[in-house]
Amino acid sequence: MVEKNLTLIEEFILLGFSELPNIQEFLFVIFLIIYISILLGNGLIIVITNMEPALQIPMYYFLGNFSFAGICYTSVTLLRMLMNLWRQKRNISLLSCAVQLCFFLILAATESFLLAVMAYDHYVAICKPLSYPLIMNHKMCVQMVIGSWVTGIPVLIGQTYQVFSVPFCGSNKLNHVFCDMPTLMKLACGDTSGDEFFIYIDCFLFALIPFLLILFSYIRILSPILKLLSTIGRSKAFSICSSHLIVVCLFYSSDFIAYLQSTSSY
Ligand SMILES: *[C@@H]1O[C@H](CO)[C@@H](O)[C@H](O)[C@H]1NC(C)=O
Numbered sequence: 001m002v003e004k005n006l007t008l009i010e011e012f013i014l015l016g017f018s019e020l021p022n023i024q025e026f027l028f029v030i031f032l033i034i035y036i037s038i039l040l041g042n043g044l045i046i047v048i049t050n051m052e053p054a055l056q057i058p059m060y061y062f063l064g065n066f067s068f069a070g071i072c073y074t075s076v077t078l079l080r081m082l083m084n085l086w087r088q089k090r091n092i093s094l095l096s097c098a099v100q101l102c103f104f105l106i107l108a109a110t111e112s113f114l115l116a117v118m119a120y121d122h123y124v125a126i127c128k129p130l131s132y133p134l135i136m137n138h139k140m141c142v143q144m145v146i147g148s149w150v151t152g153i154p155v156l157i158g159q160t161y162q163v164f165s166v167p168f169c170g171s172n173k174l175n176h177v178f179c180d181m182p183t184l185m186k187l188a189c190g191d192t193s194g195d196e197f198f199i200y201i202d203c204f205l206f207a208l209i210p211f212l213l214i215l216f217s218y219i220r221i222l223s224p225i226l227k228l229l230s231t232i233g234r235s236k237a238f239s240i241c242s243s244h245l246i247v248v249c250l251f252y253s254s255d256f257i258a259y260l261q262s263t264s265s266y
Helices: 021-051 058-087 094-127 129-135 138-150 152-165 181-186 193-227 231-263
Strands: 011-014 091-093
Touching: 011 094, 021 058, 058 094, 058 138, 091 094, 094 129, 094 138, 094 152, 094 181, 094 193, 094 231, 138 152, 152 181, 152 193, 181 193, 193 231
Parallel strands: none
Antiparallel strands: 011 091
16 A cells, blocks of 8 residues: 555655745845854854964864854755745755755764864863863864764765655655754655664764763863862853853754654644
């Protein structure tokens, strides 16, 4: 019976925001403003961290790379969404969808690895200040940055291949603004619980390992901070960490909520 219902899907329709036909122009303008702000903000960080000699230290290399990854990450999803709002067309070919998913996953992994590297950098700076220049030498920084960029690539290409090797049948409507994994898996037919299990395990590993590294670094950072007697030292350590912690919380909580929501039945 399942065999009979298999129709070859050639493209998907991204339904996101189609239920609000009257405010498409408004949405376009809002998201364009958001996108331009992201480009300007992150672009400025990249320019400043590369130009200013006083900022030629590891912390700002990582920040520059994080901003660059952020620009790529948002471009992968927001640009396509803006284009769809502009054209008033929502179709996306299977290939574009796979490419989008693949880049999205790789860049998400890069961002979370870079966040972990930054946490480690803070840990060394605060807990081992004397050996900081030795540990965080240029070679080490370059290796950690390259590692963050390339580690995910082979696994996540395989992952994308796995998602798209599951047969899709019936509906080709994705209830989302871009090709994300949980939404795609909802359109898979037959018993895919085994595939889904492995697909999510992979994903959680790439989010979980960096997250645990960050947690571990902060646990190690916290104890000397609490022991510091001088309030100046404490507030300095706190100011180094607080903005990073805010970004970590925003990054993981938004991804976590998005994935929980799309795996639930709503
Ligand atoms: C990324 O990191 C590398 C190595 O630390 C550094 O040379 C490069 O300038 C950084 N890129 C940006 C955009 O800041």
